[in-house]
Amino acid sequence: ILNVEQSPQSLHVQEGDSTNFTCSFPSSNFYALHWYRWETAKSPEALFVMTLNGDEKKKGRISATLNTKEGYSYLYIKGSQPEDSATYLCAFSNAGNMLTFGGGTRLMVKP
Amino acid sequence: DTAVSQTPKYLVTQMGNDKSIKCEQNLGHDTMYWYKQDSKKFLKIMFSYNNKELIINETVPNRFSPKSPDKAHLNLHINSLELGDSAVYFCASSQGVSYNEQFFGPGTRLTVL
Numbered sequence: 216i217l218n219v220e221q222s223p224q225s226l227h228v229q230e231g232d233s234t235n236f237t238c239s240f241p242s243s244n245f246y247a248l249h250w251y252r253w254e255t256a257k258s259p260e261a262l263f264v265m266t267l268n269g270d271e272k273k274k275g276r277i278s279a280t281l282n283t284k285e286g287y288s289y290l291y292i293k294g295s296q297p298e299d300s301a302t303y304l305c306a307f308s309n310a311g312n313m314l315t316f317g318g319g320t321r322l323m324v325k326p
Numbered sequence: 327d328t329a330v331s332q333t334p335k336y337l338v339t340q341m342g343n344d345k346s347i348k349c350e351q352n353l354g355h356d357t358m359y360w361y362k363q364d365s366k367k368f369l370k371i372m373f374s375y376n377n378k379e380l381i382i383n384e385t386v387p388n389r390f391s392p393k394s395p396d397k398a399h400l401n402l403h404i405n406s407l408e409l410g411d412s413a414v415y416f417c418a419s420s421q422g423v424s425y426n427e428q429f430f431g432p433g434t435r436l437t438v439l
Contacts, residue, residue, distance in 0.1 A: 257432075258416060259369070259416075259428075264427050308423075313374055
């Protein structure tokens with residue numbers, strides 16, 4: 216059983232605040248780390264897939280970093296907006312096609 | 327155009343019945359998946375299917391079986407439904423293995439009475 220843990224479980228911020236969450240995963244046999252954004256009543260949508268230690272990816276106000284040696288990834292959101300409210304999932308792969316998802320961080324941005 | 331579609335969206339059935347959920351992707355992907363969203367809202371992988379190779383999560387009961395008539399479809403068959411099978415089931419697809427993002431369907435909410 217692979218442990219993929221995300222913290223915090225939930226987060227309330229004010230519009231304009233910057234925030235970040237953590238995903239920790241096993242550091243052995245690493246293949247890839249995925250981040251997904253999951254809005255209520257919709258399906259998860261991919262944000263990033265990272266494969267190399269030290270990878271940094273950015274999409275608009277959202278960015279992510281990866282440390283495969285210590286087994287963690289951070290997701291950052293700069294200047295949070297109400298439309299950023301969603302659950303952010305990370306998923307880890309150590310072989311083949313199977314992803315193990317974390318429990319998610321539920322972000323609520325108040326206007 | 328919907329990239330990954332599932333039917334039905336809702337399925338209500340009695341315990342003991344056999345049911346299927348269909349999944350189709352029009353992205354030309356070679357790998358498809360089924361996930362179960364459990365009662366704690368976790369997404370758990372059930373199956374991965376790529377080029378006729380099926381990878382099964384060992385925790386999935388053998389009452390669940392995926393069937394792929396062609397590369398664009400991966401249907402989920404469930405025999406002898408149990409109350410604990412009630413959940414939301416998501417289909418997904420990707421190109422190649424775990425280095426590429428997965429595209430998810432809208433989910434099918436299964437309720438077993």
